[in-house]
Amino acid sequence: MSDKVIIETRDLVKNYGKFVAVDKLNLSVREGEVFGFLGPNGAGKTTTLLMLLGLTEPTSGSATVCGYDSTKEPVKVKQLAGYLPEKVGFYNDMTAAENLDYTAALNDLTRQVASKKIKELLDLVGLSDKADTKVGTFSHGMKQRLGIADVMIKDPKVAFFDEPTAGIDPEGIEQVLALIKKMAGRKVTVMLSSHQLHHVQKICTQVGILANGHLVAQGSVDELGREKIAGGKVRIQVQLAEPSKKLVKLIEQVKGVTGVERQGDLLLISCEKDLRRQIARAASDCDSLIVQMKIEEFGLDEIYMKYFREQQK
């Protein structure tokens, strides 16, 4: 991962009449990242993506992709960026290969390159046996995978996905997520919007949470969790065979521990840094048997809900 900023918005504003859809959004995504763009319906995720692609004009502010201004040089941006809209559509009376062929032609690929690429990509998304089937017969999940092939045919540097996992079955979701991960492996910067948090958590290196057109948080899932849920602290979970009051007291005395919470045979220990070694020592001093011990991982669900509860207050 490099420090080069690929996607950037500066004070981006979009109004629809009096309604403010996006309000002074400042966002930057570095090269090679998989950026999850989260937020409830109507938070302005799609509008931001459309502005980044030059498909709608911002009211004020600017959006740049790979250094090109999306409003002034949309064609340059669209040469480098692929976009998979939320409800992707294909020409139903054309076959999968023909649909991709049209996209290839619009991207100025020569026939030989195009046919080679189409074959390769249909293989990648697992649709090679459906190459000559009309898209009208495809399921939503298959169309979504074809959409990914459609995005990849231009060899994008950046890929925008709007709700890539909405409305498809669990197996389809797995396939789509795996494909997006593969794209990231090919050094494509990915930005995806979603409100299906556990899907995002699986593949995103960075997330941004959008509410009412504002970016309320940006960072990796771990960073956000530590900041929001644990109040900037590391939380260690210890499961013991038989927790005793003596042990709790002993752990509380460890330097750096700021709080111990007991839930059945679980101890939740907040500390300033990773103190697993000291805690283990305390447990062995007490002759307690540790079943397991780990640093708590934060669910994006919790982080997300926490942010929104704060917003509502």
Place this chain on the structure above:
Amino acid sequence: MKGLMAVFRKELADNLNSMRFIILSLIVLGGGVLLTIFVAAQNIRAGVTETTQYIFLRLFTVMGDSQFLSFPFFMSFFIPILGILLGFDAINSERTSGNLSRLSSQPIYRDTVINGKFLAGLVSIAILVTGLVGLISGIGLRMIGVPPGAEEILRLFTFIFVTIVYGAFWLALAILFSVLSNRVATSALASFGVWLFVFILIPLIASIVGTATGNDQISSNISLISPIALYGQSIQAILIPSHPVMFVVSLYYTGLEPNPLPLNQSLLIAWPQIITLIALTALCFAGSYIKFMREEIRAT
């Protein structure tokens, strides 16, 4: 430019393969040829004397018992339908099928989509019109045995050109409605509504006003609003060298025939009408442009 060619090729293939174009082509080709040849076989001898010039062109202009039984009327009736059928769902069907967002995220300028579709429609119309005129010429030549002169051929090409312009107007109008309305049914209804309006209501209004005021000039000015009248007048001037501005021609063929005008004079007479048709087309096209270029394209 490459993007334009890609859109154009795809749209042309779509047009030529679409059921509605094939059906309408069969109707237009079959109906046009049958009607023209049948009417010509019955009526072309009437009024022809030894001095009659441009007999071959009469193939296209003779009338049956009513003025509705003629090739010019047939064309002025069916070309609008053709144009509307090729254009009424050009943009909004792309939008509702979710293709428009995908299409517009490709590295092409947005007007490429409209331009490509318009060009493809235009070429489809051109193919059909040229085919029809060619068919009638071929069969007619066998039937009457009088070969066309050089000027007659030029006049026929001019006629094909004007007819394509006329079709282009209806195509541009239908595309305009397809940009304005997100629903295919609405844009189809609006296009056919305009067609009905100019076909039935404008002549009606013109004749009512004409009778009320007793002034034929006003009535003919009103009817000039209609693209159908514009088309009718310009092709009369082009196809009937001796009767440049007459609508009902057959009546005059019984007596002495005035000297035919040369092609450039006929063109001069038809020129204002042709220019107006082109201007109307440009107006519709500009309307679709203005609406489409700045629009937000969101997957619906």
